[in-house]
Amino acid sequence: MTATNQADLVVPQHEVQRLLGRCLLRLQQYEHLLKVMISARSISGTWESLTRAMVVERPKADVKTLGQLVGLLMGGYIFREEVTGRENHKDDDDGETGFHLQLGVNVPDDAYDALAADFRELVRLRNTLVHHFIEQHDLATVDGCLRAQEVLALSYSEIDRRYDQLSTLAREMGEAKQRVAELIQSPQFFELLVNGIGPDGEVHWHIAGIVGALRQAIQELSIDGWANLDAAVRWVTEHQPEQTPQKYGCVRWRHVVHESRQFELRRFSHNGQLAAWVRERQPAVPP
Incomplete structure (x- = not known):
């Protein structure tokens, strides 16, 4: 390859890097939001720890993969419409008055299946970008870089759409949690x-x-x-x-x-x- 051809690749390759980085950053934002939601979907403790439990949203699933996080959300917050059961919680026999609250949303079967399919597709897209992107694109040519840029632009649009979708779920969870917090802080709940x-x-x-x-x-x-x-x-x-x-x-x-x-x-x-x-x-x- 001539020096001129190599110079011609600098800008296209840098653009590929920029677009790939943008996709990965959005995916990290998505994963962080998932961890916060999973941490916030259930609350346990005693009356003394209740206020702190309602406020703290420290992610508790840092070691989970995106696929595992999705499984936790679908199995622990989003349920099919006919499902009434929730996670079992074992009470600690320590003599203290305790509580266990779990937030969740029931959706019709078709909506549940559509969400599950969206989550699976996002996991597949993430794995492709992280593990297989350079295998699928010839970044040693200008044409290969241009095709990679097109794929990354479409990928970002898809990731961003899914992030907006998850943000809506997170906002609804936050509103539900706020209503629960208001109930918990009432004298009636204390009684x-x-x-x-x-x-x-x-x-x-x-x-x-x-x-x-x-x-x-x-x-x-x-x-x-x-x-x-x-x-x-x-x-x-x-x-x-x-x-x-x-x-x-x-x-x-x-x-x-x-x-x-x-x-x-x-x-x-x-x-x-x-x-x-x-x-x-x-x-x-x-x-």
Whole structure:
């Protein structure tokens, strides 16, 4: 190749490099947005960590490939219309009141299939640009460079279209998350999460704060699984004074035990004194 021909290649090759770099930068923006969405699609923790969990959007999928990220989004945020199940979440048995919220959107089958096809095509395009582009184009000729420029221009348009598509999904997720945040920060949600009292005043006894407090008292004071009720009440009054029967529409602690159906109450004689004793209700033994 003559020096003149080599000089003629400089500008076309630099343009190919510029266009390829533009495509790869847009793909990186796409992948970053995917990671943020995947990190934000579910929120878990305790009441104490709730505010931070709603704000922080630190990507948790840095080591995932684009194909894996797409799979996480389609399987963990975008669902077919008839699907009602979500990811299972295992509660930590640490005695704290916890929560697990998951955002998601159901779409008709045809829209779901179209999105899945778009995602697959983008993954294929990304892999082609990253791994096979110079194999497919003769960048040692001006004509080869010009054809490569045409392909890269079309590729960027396609990547940009998909980025706009993903941005729309991300914006909708952000709006949904904002609505959830507003709900979570309301006194009604606090009452439900921490005390088990719904907005309509109904007490959900299995998650009621007073039930949890009584369970803790029994664990602290247990003798063969049973705790003296008066002693348990004193323990709750000392450690969680906000948990009172009146808060849950009850007059006395015995009323709480009866209404919650979470405990057994019996009278025993211990050290010569007859008193009421309480323990967590035992599961029924199958015949």
